Amino acid sequence: MSNVRVHGEVILRAENVHRVFYKGSEVPVLRGVNLDVNAGEFLSIVGSSGSGKTTFLHILGTLDKPTEGAVYWRGDRIDNQPPRVKDKYRNQSVGFVFQFYHLLPELSTLENVLLPKMIDLGPIQFWRNKSKLTQQAKDLLARVGLAHRLHHRPSELSGGEMQRTAIARSLISEPEVLLADEPTGNLDAETGQKIFVLLDEIRREANLTLILVTHDVSLAQRADRMLRLTQGVLAGSATESWPRPSIVAS
């Protein structure tokens, strides 16, 4: 997997993705979703509750497997790879931001940000690079406005601060794609707005690809491209403003 970012090239592709859950009977959630995601693109996916947005995001992040179809990362199929490859993909190529932040309560803000690196590196390698990594985490926390909260536990942070920490954590491995699942869904409107702005700024600064799943259409409309997931199928919207829209919206 190459980490060279070429603006506009397709880095992530979903091809005819189906996802069926079995709860007594078959519950189809995704019914043949096709999507090309371009490098550096800000893509939003909207849809009502239960429409399958989060499921689709999990499939793109290899947390879930499609019942049918395939996911490609930089042209290579990723969804059927062994766990080791998918673990590395989640650790280094994509960054997750969740609605409920999911910070580990035992760790400080700084340690939570360093967590992906702790998972990636062995103890010796980590200790060898500790000062460099710690500085990197501090810089990220400073970037999200939490330089003064380095050693606080999550329980001592506000909702907005926790989400900022989660954003900093998602960036520590310098991923190419950020997968944000309702990042403002658990915050008040003002804080949510600030988080959205922060995400957008960071995306631009780092030339990141951002896939934002939300039910807030007003936020989603500010993306380069907004897609709507309805009845398990993706549909494009009027915000398709990407310069080279190689989108296949079935």
Added chain:
Amino acid sequence: MYIFKLCGRYMTTRKIALASVISILLGVATLIVVNSVMTGFRTKMRERLHGILSDVVVESRSPLSGFPEPDVIMKRIKATCGDRVVGMTPAIETVGLLSYKPKGYSANPLTREVQIVGIDPKGRCEVGDFRSHLLDKENQADPSFKLRSNALAWREMNPDLIDSKEEWPGTILGYQIATFRSHGMQSDEYLIYPGHEVIITTVANGDGGRPEPASYKFIVTDLYRSDMSEYDQRYMFVPLEALQKVCGMQGRANTIQIKLRHESDAPAVVAALRTMLPPQFFMVSTWEEKQGPLLQAVKVEAFLMNLVLFFIIAVAGFGILSTFAMMVIEKTRDIGLLKALGASHRGVMGLFLAYGLALGMIGAFCGAAFGILFTIYLNPIEAVLTQWTGYEIFPRDIYYFDEIPILLDPLNVVWVVIGSLLIAVAAAVFPARRASRLNPVETLRYE
């Protein structure tokens, strides 16, 4: 790296896990203390038993008549076993009754049953610790049945209790035959002193091999203290020639004690002698076989004690299991997050196993330290507890030891620590597997 970091944090933040640590600590400490005492007791007992008996014992199947020409048999034994044998001595062992008049207690003689052993003192010293068990220092230097200065002095002071008309052979009496200690007494009271005259009545080999009663007078020349009450309460030693005469066994013996160069040769020597000596007349056994039931009983007791005590650690293991099972439920969301951030199944499992190992290590190492310290200071602790409670925790007169015998075996400590670590890790396996198999999608929905 995250495994170490999170493990460390769980150790410091999850106080409930300390209950498991304390259970392991107590289990390990108890096992070490009990094992040290049991091993000390067993070792001391083996030393004493072995000191009394030689490495190999040849016995006649007919103790009353014994076997003729023990010197010839010993020569054959030497020829068969060669350099493996470093000492041999013949003896006669028989039962009898001992009668004596205790000074100041009773006008009538007192009688008790005894095991009478006819020996050559010097030969006996060659095959066992006989010398070191003698109380008279002069006798220790040159073991014999001669009257020593102590005994002679006593006889001069007690002319009413002696019969100086004849020269009687000497006898060395078991310490507990000659003394007693009633409840509450701080020291032993003497019933029989060296110099005292005693009469033994035993069974002699009569005409036609018929058992006949026979009595003879002996003068106590010394006392024998092996600290094994079984021996000190029953054994009295007399010159072999005297007992041969009393029992009508002139030129005969019924036992040969054999000392080997290396004790480990005993099974081979026994096997060779069993082939050489006709089994219908002779029994050949090692000292351990002779004391088999007693040694086996102590061994079984130690094993059962270990088994029961290990259950304490097993209970601690179940404590870890239940703590971890609850923790996996509580940490479901965090486990999902770790997987979302790239942690492998193995990594998540390793986290919980490492946590179990860490709890086990703290419990086991602290328990080992506590157990070792407690063992080292067991006797002072026992003294303090006895003083505080007024109840004698280790009654010396029952166990016949001056202090609680202790033998701290480092290998034993290592095994106990390893065993408890294995239990701690094994207890963590099930919850750890469960954690590693959690579906991150499901777990991240938890809120």
